[in-house]
Amino acid sequence: MLLSLEPRGQQSRAMLWLSPLLAALLTLASGSLLFALLGHDPLDTLHTLLVAPLADWYGVSELLVKALPILLCALGLAVAYQARIWNIGAEGQLLLGALAGSAMALQLLDWDSRWALLWVVAAGTAAGAAWAGLSAWLRTVFNANEILTSIMLNYIALNLLLFFVHGPLKDPAGFNFPESAMFGDASRLPLLGDDGRLHAGLYLALLTLAAVWVLLHRSFLGFQIKVLGLDRRAAGFVGFREKRLVWFALLLSGALAGLAGVGEVAGPIGQLVPQVSPGYGYAAITVAFLGRLNPLGILAASLLMALLYLGGEHAQMAMNLPQAITQLFQGLMLFFLLACDVLILYRPRLQLNWGRRSALKQVVA
Amino acid sequence: MSSSTPAARLQLSAISKRYPGCLANDRIDLSIAAGEIRALLGENGAGKSTLMKIIYGVTQPDSGELRWQGRAVTMRDPAMARGLGIGMVFQHFSLFETLTVAQNIALALGARAGSPKRLEAQIREVAQRYGMALEPGRLVHSLSIGERQRVEIVRCLMQDIRLLILDEPTSVLTPQEADELFVTLRRLAAEGCSILFISHKLGEVRALCHSATVLRGGRVSGHCLPAACSDLELARLMVGDAESLHGSYPKASGGAEFLQVDRLSWANADPFGTALRGIELSVRSGEIVGIAGVAGNGQDELLALLSGEQPLPRKEAASIRFAGRPVAHLRPDARRKLGLAFVPAERLGHGAVPDLSLSDNALLSAFGQGLVSHGLIQRGKVRAFAEEIIRRFAVKAPDAETPARSLSGGNLQKFILGREILQQPRLLVAAHPTWGVDVGAAAAIHRALIALRDAGAAILVISEDLDELLQISDRVAALCGGRLSPLVASAQTSPAAVGRWMAGQFAATPMNTPAVAAAQS
Numbered sequence: 001m002l003l004s005l006e007p008r009g010q011q012s013r014a015m016l017w018l019s020p021l022l023a024a025l026l027t028l029a030s031g032s033l034l035f036a037l038l039g040h041d042p043l044d045t046l047h048t049l050l051v052a053p054l055a056d057w058y059g060v061s062e063l064l065v066k067a068l069p070i071l072l073c074a075l076g077l078a079v080a081y082q083a084r085i086w087n088i089g090a091e092g093q094l095l096l097g098a099l100a101g102s103a104m105a106l107q108l109l110d111w112d113s114r115w116a117l118l119w120v121v122a123a124g125t126a127a128g129a130a131w132a133g134l135s136a137w138l139r140t141v142f143n144a145n146e147i148l149t150s151i152m153l154n155y156i157a158l159n160l161l162l163f164f165v166h167g168p169l170k171d172p173a174g175f176n177f178p179e180s181a182m183f184g185d186a187s188r189l190p191l192l193g194d195d196g197r198l199h200a201g202l203y204l205a206l207l208t209l210a211a212v213w214v215l216l217h218r219s220f221l222g223f224q225i226k227v228l229g230l231d232r233r234a235a236g237f238v239g240f241r242e243k244r245l246v247w248f249a250l251l252l253s254g255a256l257a258g259l260a261g262v263g264e265v266a267g268p269i270g271q272l273v274p275q276v277s278p279g280y281g282y283a284a285i286t287v288a289f290l291g292r293l294n295p296l297g298i299l300a301a302s303l304l305m306a307l308l309y310l311g312g313e314h315a316q317m318a319m320n321l322p323q324a325i326t327q328l329f330q331g332l333m334l335f336f337l338l339a340c341d342v343l344i345l346y347r348p349r350l351q352l353n354w355g356r357r358s359a360l361k362q363v364v365a
Numbered sequence: 366m367s368s369s370t371p372a373a374r375l376q377l378s379a380i381s382k383r384y385p386g387c388l389a390n391d392r393i394d395l396s397i398a399a400g401e402i403r404a405l406l407g408e409n410g411a412g413k414s415t416l417m418k419i420i421y422g423v424t425q426p427d428s429g430e431l432r433w434q435g436r437a438v439t440m441r442d443p444a445m446a447r448g449l450g451i452g453m454v455f456q457h458f459s460l461f462e463t464l465t466v467a468q469n470i471a472l473a474l475g476a477r478a479g480s481p482k483r484l485e486a487q488i489r490e491v492a493q494r495y496g497m498a499l500e501p502g503r504l505v506h507s508l509s510i511g512e513r514q515r516v517e518i519v520r521c522l523m524q525d526i527r528l529l530i531l532d533e534p535t536s537v538l539t540p541q542e543a544d545e546l547f548v549t550l551r552r553l554a555a556e557g558c559s560i561l562f563i564s565h566k567l568g569e570v571r572a573l574c575h576s577a578t579v580l581r582g583g584r585v586s587g588h589c590l591p592a593a594c595s596d597l598e599l600a601r602l603m604v605g606d607a608e609s610l611h612g613s614y615p616k617a618s619g620g621a622e623f624l625q626v627d628r629l630s631w632a633n634a635d636p637f638g639t640a641l642r643g644i645e646l647s648v649r650s651g652e653i654v655g656i657a658g659v660a661g662n663g664q665d666e667l668l669a670l671l672s673g674e675q676p677l678p679r680k681e682a683a684s685i686r687f688a689g690r691p692v693a694h695l696r697p698d699a700r701r702k703l704g705l706a707f708v709p710a711e712r713l714g715h716g717a718v719p720d721l722s723l724s725d726n727a728l729l730s731a732f733g734q735g736l737v738s739h740g741l742i743q744r745g746k747v748r749a750f751a752e753e754i755i756r757r758f759a760v761k762a763p764d765a766e767t768p769a770r771s772l773s774g775g776n777l778q779k780f781i782l783g784r785e786i787l788q789q790p791r792l793l794v795a796a797h798p799t800w801g802v803d804v805g806a807a808a809a810i811h812r813a814l815i816a817l818r819d820a821g822a823a824i825l826v827i828s829e830d831l832d833e834l835l836q837i838s839d840r841v842a843a844l845c846g847g848r849l850s851p852l853v854a855s856a857q858t859s860p861a862a863v864g865r866w867m868a869g870q871f872a873a874t875p876m877n878t879p880a881v882a883a884a885q886s
Contacts (some may be wrong), residue, residue, distance in 0.1 A: 239697030
């Protein structure tokens, strides 16, 4: 028996939608196998991981809190990836957004007006954009690969954040803990509802979702971005400005990652801490592809990814499973999705006939 | 199989292949003997490419049988076809642009390629034996279309080959080069290699091929001996009705000059490109100017400078003018606003985005036609525009949402040309407008160009098909080595005279050809 792949000639619409489902099923199946091998009851573990966290409103609101930064980062990445600009630096852009937002908030500790929040959010967004702008500058002027520059800038951003939180921005009254002072109320994103940590960042995220959808599916700018990604020569032939589009895509994805970062410190956390992000910027890469670079798909994928984060914490507490479970599931999911995506363009074919192959060998000889 | 008669090299029986929406091949029978040169004729969409792909193992037939030297085989993939001794030169080349000629050939040969040094010597030897100049160390992206095709042909000849399939091989060659290729092919056939030759040029088929099979609408519509058939008979087999195919068009003299190119020189940074030197050119409104020349003599560079893909510094702005206005420093979109429309040489990947729908591809260059308002795409208008192109230019496509990739070469070319013409340009620059396009579509494209000319547009056609240029253009010139010959009225010149220009002999006056011919000999 031999399994071979045959080109379909055109995309299979059915597989376009079935592939993520198939990938999810395969992830669950291999996850169960893993749990069984580790001596846990698979169904029980999956329940703890994926269902139990959503048992009450608090769980749902926590899910949304975790989904927001992932969603914002992934929306920005989707725009860049449509142009085939591989910004891997959402994590660094997010951290820098958090850092700049915190620095601004600490300057405005005694403001009472709501303008403080605006300044904080603007500072974080601008810092994220500027951080991505470095990659754009290196790429458009020196033709430096944005994958490398944006990854390297992630580490610089992380160390900048650590430097500031251990140094200049450390709370003088904080018993030498590496944390900033708590922000003033005027600089915090207002909470939605009485219990839980869900905050007004939700509105920002939904607004961004709509805006990115319009950009990618209705606007001429989005069309230019798509053409640039699909066919650079065709874009040049009609005069689309490649450099401007590269700048735009990177600045936008950086700005949204920065917004995600400042949303974390001004939202659920309320101060600058070293662990602003458990890798949201990296998870967003998976989410952007899982959602097929489509804003609505990304919404669904970011909720799923947030569930994995939440479930990972839950399983850690309830069943003493290691935190790495979350990353393992993320990895499995991306792996299976990419594997299943092959079926969009190729059709599997089982060849049961060995006889033909040997006949063929005679012909060749 | 105990056969007393010698088995055919390749025999197809009742091959059928269905694609979503069309039956590309419908019970096709075809048999090729050893050493036979067989022509495969047919319009775009007649199923030639599909049949080729089946023989070469790119796709599998839904039904039918394929016998190779008497044995039934299932052609699983091109590697297997190559293993059996089948070589193919595609119309769309399959070369890695960032690799050298030798590396590309080594990839196809696999382990048999041997050491790079020996391979390069072999390539030189094969190229020389068959009269095709080719430098193994050059990078493919720096080669012209014609040169890339040579790589493809040489790549096939490097292996022990028993059936060579050529998909429109002569469309990028000068008449002399085509004759040289025919010598090569005849020699190969005499050595016992079978050749399947796809072409739209009926004269070539008659000169080269022993026999011809004609496809129409996915079926075999007839077999014939090309030597015994007239062009009209062949064309009728291909399209059914061949009346309006060979028009001769009245010449025009045009009005005021629209495009003026004045001492245009450009030093190409690419070491394998061509530098342009002192190009002088003018195109009047209401005339067609044709520029002949063999690929790689500066056509690509001239096109990039005219379209604006390669803008010049501001101080050289006046070297290209539209109606007196300096434009050489402007980018493509700014030039479009001034009335330029442009049809690039490569359809997929340059003139159209393969993965986008026809609708989106209509928007690609026509965005200035009120299809975008306040930065938002007017989907309804775009669709209507795409449908108008499809209707007015008889593009064979299911609907405007079909991806450009799935159209045959001629249909896509009609679409691209229609997209540019419907924008009512004041100047149309078209590169190789009928390259690889069948006779029916080529005639439609010619008629569209003439109609646009008669509506008062200035048209510049750059092509390697000299017959076509003389047929449709009012004045012609030739490019050679980055220099442009003088422009003359095409009614007063001859293929031979322009052919000498293509070889760089600009001193030869085209008016009195016999005298020149005598002087040359």
